[in-house]
Amino acid sequence: MYERLKPWLFRQDPETIHDRAMGGLAWLARRGPLLGLLQRLLRLDDPRLEVRAFGLRFPNPIGLAAGFDKNALALRAWPALGFGFVEIGSITALPQPGNPKPRLFRLPEAEALINRMGFNNEGAEAVARRLAAWQAHGPLPVPLGINLGKSRATPLEKAAEDYLKSLSLLLPYGDYFVLNVSSPNTPGLRALQEKERLEALLQALTGYLQGRKPLLLKLAPDLTWAELDDILELSERYGLAGLIATNTTVQREGLPLAEEGGLSGRPLARRALEVLRYLHKRLQGRLPIVSVGGIFSPEDVWERLEQGACLVQIYTGFVYQGPLLPRRLCQGLLARLEAEGRGLT
Numbered sequence: 001m002y003e004r005l006k007p008w009l010f011r012q013d014p015e016t017i018h019d020r021a022m023g024g025l026a027w028l029a030r031r032g033p034l035l036g037l038l039q040r041l042l043r044l045d046d047p048r049l050e051v052r053a054f055g056l057r058f059p060n061p062i063g064l065a066a067g068f069d070k071n072a073l074a075l076r077a078w079p080a081l082g083f084g085f086v087e088i089g090s091i092t093a094l095p096q097p098g099n100p101k102p103r104l105f106r107l108p109e110a111e112a113l114i115n116r117m118g119f120n121n122e123g124a125e126a127v128a129r130r131l132a133a134w135q136a137h138g139p140l141p142v143p144l145g146i147n148l149g150k151s152r153a154t155p156l157e158k159a160a161e162d163y164l165k166s167l168s169l170l171l172p173y174g175d176y177f178v179l180n181v182s183s184p185n186t187p188g189l190r191a192l193q194e195k196e197r198l199e200a201l202l203q204a205l206t207g208y209l210q211g212r213k214p215l216l217l218k219l220a221p222d223l224t225w226a227e228l229d230d231i232l233e234l235s236e237r238y239g240l241a242g243l244i245a246t247n248t249t250v251q252r253e254g255l256p257l258a259e260e261g262g263l264s265g266r267p268l269a270r271r272a273l274e275v276l277r278y279l280h281k282r283l284q285g286r287l288p289i290v291s292v293g294g295i296f297s298p299e300d301v302w303e304r305l306e307q308g309a310c311l312v313q314i315y316t317g318f319v320y321q322g323p324l325l326p327r328r329l330c331q332g333l334l335a336r337l338e339a340e341g342r343g344l345t
């Protein structure tokens, strides 16, 4: 069905289609009975798919990556589509419109996207109000991650205050939080991955949190091994709950489109896997790793789990493969577990 719709969908502007799809999902997310029906059709609940990580229980290891539902508009639709967890954001302390359009581009032959959205979002206060309103619909059946970015107008020197403002507003609503210092689309943001700056930021955020909620760090795929080593040392020293690897890349992997922004999808898979392997080799299980970047098939999920990830996330695969992807990934994973005669952990 989605394969038939795709040629028509892909003739439209990518951001327009994204906004329309989000509009539809937001509508659906508020229709209890319809959502329940969808959930019965698409959700695959099986205890063998369960994962426990950073003190939380995930019904399956497939998550929606940050950036798809930045403002939590369709929150309850994601578990109904079969996701095992949802990450909203990136959310910034100040509401902001993001970069001028066009800012999202498809590379269909490569099954990739390039985006320079620039953290377009309604801001922490508005999203906190929406999350409070969602609570009236009952608890979400899957863990909710809240990904935090830095407001564009805030200078790097004041980054900690900016993140702290969002964190304090959103703290009651998230099951885990993500410090995003790896988006290529906010000028200077990735400099926050440098040792001194990152240390100051981690000190401020973990000091404020005092272990009340798990804090994870999302990394760029373009860091060197030495830079990753510094980050690993800090992550362990400040007691982070885990790492998310990776964000989009500024490398172009030989692709023809010269648009500025972050590349995601299939061409990112090789580097995301390489970074995962490196992190796992260094950490030896001391910190959980969420792998993201170019995951399209059950085989991709299996490979990431085998190479040290405890959870995975998808974004571009969902755009190219359609809304049945989470179910297909869970089905494929179960078939593999059966063939291997073992569980996930």
Ligand SMILES: Cc1cc2nc3c(=O)[nH]c(=O)nc-3n(C[C@H](O)[C@H](O)[C@H](O)COP(=O)(O)O)c2cc1C
Binding pocket: 065, 066, 067, 068, 070, 089, 090, 104, 113, 115, 117, 119, 147, 180, 183, 218, 246, 247, 248, 264, 265, 266, 268, 292, 293, 294, 295, 313, 314, 315, 316, 317
């Ligand atoms: C249009 C778009 C917007 C994104 N926005 C965010 C964001 O706001 N925060 C974030 O941490 N990652 C963001 N990402 C990165 C994704 O969460 C993910 O790390 C990346 O796309 C790699 O996964 P994929 O290959 O499955 O897409 C965005 C990605 C895309 C394509």
